[in-house]
Amino acid sequence: MSTYLTKRFVYMIVILIAASFLIFSLYALTPGDFISGNIKLSPERKAELREIYGLNKPLLERYGLWMKHAFQGDFGFSLAQQKPVLKLFNEYIWNSFLLAIVSTFLTWFIAVIVGVVAAYKQYSWFDTLVMIGIFAAMSIPSFFIGLYLIKILAVDLKWVPPGGMLTTGSNATGFAYYSEVLHHMLLPVIVLTLLGLGSLTRYFRSNMIEVIKQDYIRTARAKGLKEGKVLFTHALRNALLPAITLVGFELPALFGGSLITEKIFNWPGIGQLYIQSFSLRDYPLLVGFTMFIAILTVIGTLISDILYHIADPRVRL
Numbered sequence: 001m002s003t004y005l006t007k008r009f010v011y012m013i014v015i016l017i018a019a020s021f022l023i024f025s026l027y028a029l030t031p032g033d034f035i036s037g038n039i040k041l042s043p044e045r046k047a048e049l050r051e052i053y054g055l056n057k058p059l060l061e062r063y064g065l066w067m068k069h070a071f072q073g074d075f076g077f078s079l080a081q082q083k084p085v086l087k088l089f090n091e092y093i094w095n096s097f098l099l100a101i102v103s104t105f106l107t108w109f110i111a112v113i114v115g116v117v118a119a120y121k122q123y124s125w126f127d128t129l130v131m132i133g134i135f136a137a138m139s140i141p142s143f144f145i146g147l148y149l150i151k152i153l154a155v156d157l158k159w160v161p162p163g164g165m166l167t168t169g170s171n172a173t174g175f176a177y178y179s180e181v182l183h184h185m186l187l188p189v190i191v192l193t194l195l196g197l198g199s200l201t202r203y204f205r206s207n208m209i210e211v212i213k214q215d216y217i218r219t220a221r222a223k224g225l226k227e228g229k230v231l232f233t234h235a236l237r238n239a240l241l242p243a244i245t246l247v248g249f250e251l252p253a254l255f256g257g258s259l260i261t262e263k264i265f266n267w268p269g270i271g272q273l274y275i276q277s278f279s280l281r282d283y284p285l286l287v288g289f290t291m292f293i294a295i296l297t298v299i300g301t302l303i304s305d306i307l308y309h310i311a312d313p314r315v316r317l
Contacts, residue, residue, distance in 0.1 A: 008302055008305075012298045012299075012302065015298055016294060016295060016298060017067075019291070019294045020063075020067065020070070020291055020294070021063060023287055023290045023291055023294065024062075024063050024066060024287055025059060025063070027283045027286055027287050027290075028059055028062060028063075028283070029059070030281075030283070032281055033055060033079075033281050033283055034079040034080055034280055034281045034282050034283070035049045035050055035053075035055065035079065037280075037281050053077075053079070066287075070291075073086065074086070075284075075287070075288035075291065075292075076284035076285070076287065076288055077284055078277075078282055078284055078285045079282055079284060080276075080277065080280040080282040080285070081273075081282070081285070085284055085285055085288035085289075086288070088273065088285065089270065089288070089289075089292070092268060092269055092270040092272075092273050093255065093269070093270045095165060095267065095268050095269040095270075096255050096258060096262065096267075096269035096270045096271055097255070098181075098185065099185060099188055099189060099192060099258055099261075099262070099267065099269065100192070100253075100255060100258060102185070102189050103188075103189045103192035103193045103196065103258075104196070104250060104253075106189070106193045107192075107193050107196040107197050107200060108200065110193070110197055110201075111196075111197055111200040111201040111203075111204055112204055112236070114130055114197075114201050114204075114205075115200075115201045115202075115203070115204025115205040115207075115208060116204065116208050116231055116232065116235075116236060116239075118130040118131075118201070118205045119204075119205045119206075119207075119208030119209045119212060120208070120212065120227075120231060122209060127205075130201065130205070131202075133198070134197075134198040134199075134201055134202050135198070136198070137194050137195065137197055137198030138198040138199055138202075142191060142195050142260050142261055142264075143260055143264055145191050145194060145195070146187070146188075146191045146260075146261060146264040146265065147264065149187055149190065149191065150162045150163070150187065150264075150265075153187065154187065160183065160184075160186045160187050161183065161184050161187075162187075162265075163184075163187075163264075163265040163266035163267070164184055164265070164266050164267070164268075165181060165184050165185070165267060165268050166180055166181065166184065167180060167184075185267075187265055188258070188261050188262070188264075188265045188267055191261050191264075191265075192258055192261055195261075200243075200246075203242075203243060203246070204239060204243065207239040207240075207242055207243065208231075208235060208236070208239045210239075211235045211238050211239045212231070212235050214238075216234070217230060217234060217235055220234050241308065244304055244307050244308045245304055245308065246304075247300060247303060247304040247307060248297070248300040248301040248302075248303065248304035248305075249297070249300065250300065251296045251297070251299060251300030251303070252293045252294075252296040252297045252300060255270055255271070255292070255293065255296065258271050259271035259272075259274060259275055262275075263275050270289065273285070274286070274289050277289075
């Protein structure tokens with residue numbers, strides 16, 4: 001295990017260095033930036049700022065300086081927000097994490113239960129309704145679902161607030177603060193759960209259909225085991241093995257998958273900040289966030305490989 005982890009760590013470093021150069025180059029070579037697009041600045045002031053921030057230097061020199069600072073924990077300075085990139089991450093990323101972790105838990109929990117029952121009752125009315133719901137969830141865009149739920153639940157029925165994280169002007173503290181946050185996050189969590197539920201439920205359903213046809217499942221039933229124990233103890237464990245590979249993509253998706261949803265519901269997360277940075281051409285922030293997603297992807301892939309080995313020791317690392 002230690003030898004494997006050492007090799008993977010070396011591979012991770014090489015992959016991240018290559019990814020960092022590609023990410024930095026793509027943004028650096030993109031025409032325009034925050035300074036050149038600011039019409040309030042005079043040409044002399046623009047030239048001065050470009051000199052201060054090193055934007056007039058060659059690409060390789062700029063990349064070398066960025067990597068040097070990155071190894072020291074400095075991913076750059078946001079020109080639009082006038083704050084260090086890591087400081088902005090610390091301010092916004094926990095709001096995104098709150099949405100993502102709750103919606104991910106609900107998505108996997110519901111997908112496992114619905115997928116197992118749909119596979120067990122294949123071709124029944126329940127399975128038919130599940131398949132219709134799956135294709136509907138996969139086909140409808142996130143912005144449409146979000147706006148539709150705002151119209152029905154927030155505007156018409158007034159059950160939940162239409163957006164934001166807190167009520168405007170709120171000074172709530174303690175339990176009242178947490179209650180207010182939970183009330184505001186209901187709609188975005190519902191949308192994120194619906195978006196991920198369709199494909200994941202279909203994945204578990206197809207895996208379970210294959211597993212419950214195996215000989216050892218028939219043997220377990222012949223021994224007189226209860227059907228629930230056969231499905232959720234014997235069959236589900238093997239059906240989960242292919243799904244473990246998805247864990248590697250879940251980690252970066254925690255922060256990168258809610259960009260549009262955060263914008264629709266005006267949720268103060270890193271996704272909304274990322275979208276705003278595009279219109280402002282705030283490339284230091286864009287590079288930092290994209291690099292952060294790359295790091296999460298590499299780490300998530302390593303975690304999924306290790307979990308697969310733990311779940312099935314026959315698989316060699």
